[in-house]
Amino acid sequence: MSAVLERPAPAAASQTQPRIEINDVSLRYFTTAGETQALDRISLDVAPGEFVSLIGQSGCGKSTLLSLMAGILEPSSGEVRVHGERVKGPSPRVGYMLQQDYLFEWRSILDNATLGAQIQGRPMREARERAAHLLHKCGMGDFLHHFPRQLSGGMRQRVALARTLVTDPDVVLLDEPFSALDSQTRLAIADEVVEVLRDEGKSVVLVTHDIGEAIAMTDRVVVLSRRPGRIKSQHLMRFDSHGPGRPSPFEVRSLPEFNTYFSLLWDELDVHVEG
Numbered sequence: 451m452s453a454v455l456e457r458p459a460p461a462a463a464s465q466t467q468p469r470i471e472i473n474d475v476s477l478r479y480f481t482t483a484g485e486t487q488a489l490d491r492i493s494l495d496v497a498p499g500e501f502v503s504l505i506g507q508s509g510c511g512k513s514t515l516l517s518l519m520a521g522i523l524e525p526s527s528g529e530v531r532v533h534g535e536r537v538k539g540p541s542p543r544v545g546y547m548l549q550q551d552y553l554f555e556w557r558s559i560l561d562n563a564t565l566g567a568q569i570q571g572r573p574m575r576e577a578r579e580r581a582a583h584l585l586h587k588c589g590m591g592d593f594l595h596h597f598p599r600q601l602s603g604g605m606r607q608r609v610a611l612a613r614t615l616v617t618d619p620d621v622v623l624l625d626e627p628f629s630a631l632d633s634q635t636r637l638a639i640a641d642e643v644v645e646v647l648r649d650e651g652k653s654v655v656l657v658t659h660d661i662g663e664a665i666a667m668t669d670r671v672v673v674l675s676r677r678p679g680r681i682k683s684q685h686l687m688r689f690d691s692h693g694p695g696r697p698s699p700f701e702v703r704s705l706p707e708f709n710t711y712f713s714l715l716w717d718e719l720d721v722h723v724e725g
């Protein structure tokens with residue numbers, strides 16, 4: 451069943467250099483109101499092609515950790531490496547997909563999907579070809595010349611995924627990417643997104659408040675403690691009852707292991723409802 455891991459089993463097992471290495475990272479925010487220690491001595495590796503999720507109570511530092519991987523924040527101590535190189539700022543090797551899709555309403559779907567490539571000064575003809583290919587893969591092939599206002603929330607997130615992938619990052623960071631969607635759309639899109647990301651060979655770090663989403667979508671679930679965020683435990687998701695091959699997120703939800711992992715992670719989160 452669940453394997454509680456000592457660091458860093460998956461990367462060591464794969465015998466390849468991790469895509470992401472987080473070594474003894476702490477982060478403190480300084481504001482006029484004072485100092486907040488958001489993260490305390492986090493060490494975590496993500497292997498090539500591995501999908502990892504971060505869960506923990508609100509304010510435990512999940513988004514802060516993603517921002518460090520994205521190079522938007524610098525650690526107060528410790529270091530973050532992507533492909534062995536120390537992260538010193540945003541890099542084309544790392545793609546970031548957020549809860550809000552931030553599509554530009556005045557650009558067509560195809561032009562939205564090529565935005566990152568345009569900002570990076572890449573050849574636009576190739577970028578448009580890759581964007582069209584990705585939009586087809588994401589089920590948006592019939593909407594290349596539509597505009598964002600003509601799309602549903604789920605369709606907009608598919609476009610956001612294509613835009614994230616157009617520059618071919620090695621690592622994709624997902625910060626609660628489906629939390630604005632209704633529950634049925636969430637289930638459907640999780641399957642599609644995982645399929646596209648696995649097919650593209652990406653390493654993925656997902657931040658979510660949804661335990662079920664973490665179990666269904668990722669290979670390893672990392673539980674952070676309350677602030678300051680520390681790694682409380684890590685759990686490999688294994689679905690032996692499914693037979694060979696990784697079940698899709700939708701299939702995972704009907705397997706017996708799903709409920710076992712859910713109970714385990716719920717206990718780990720130690721959620722208390724005030725009052």
Ligand SMILES: Nc1ncnc2c1ncn2[C@@H]1O[C@H](COP(=O)(O)OP(=O)(O)OP(=O)(O)O)[C@@H](O)[C@H]1O
Nearest residue numbers: 479481486488507508509510511512513514515677
């Ligand atoms: N720019 C900032 N300046 C000061 N403190 C901040 C800043 N950003 C986050 N924090 C604080 O750092 C801590 C971690 O925040 P973070 O957003 O990373 O947590 P989180 O786990 O992603 O929360 P949530 O689940 O609610 O999104 C919180 O206490 C938050 O108030």
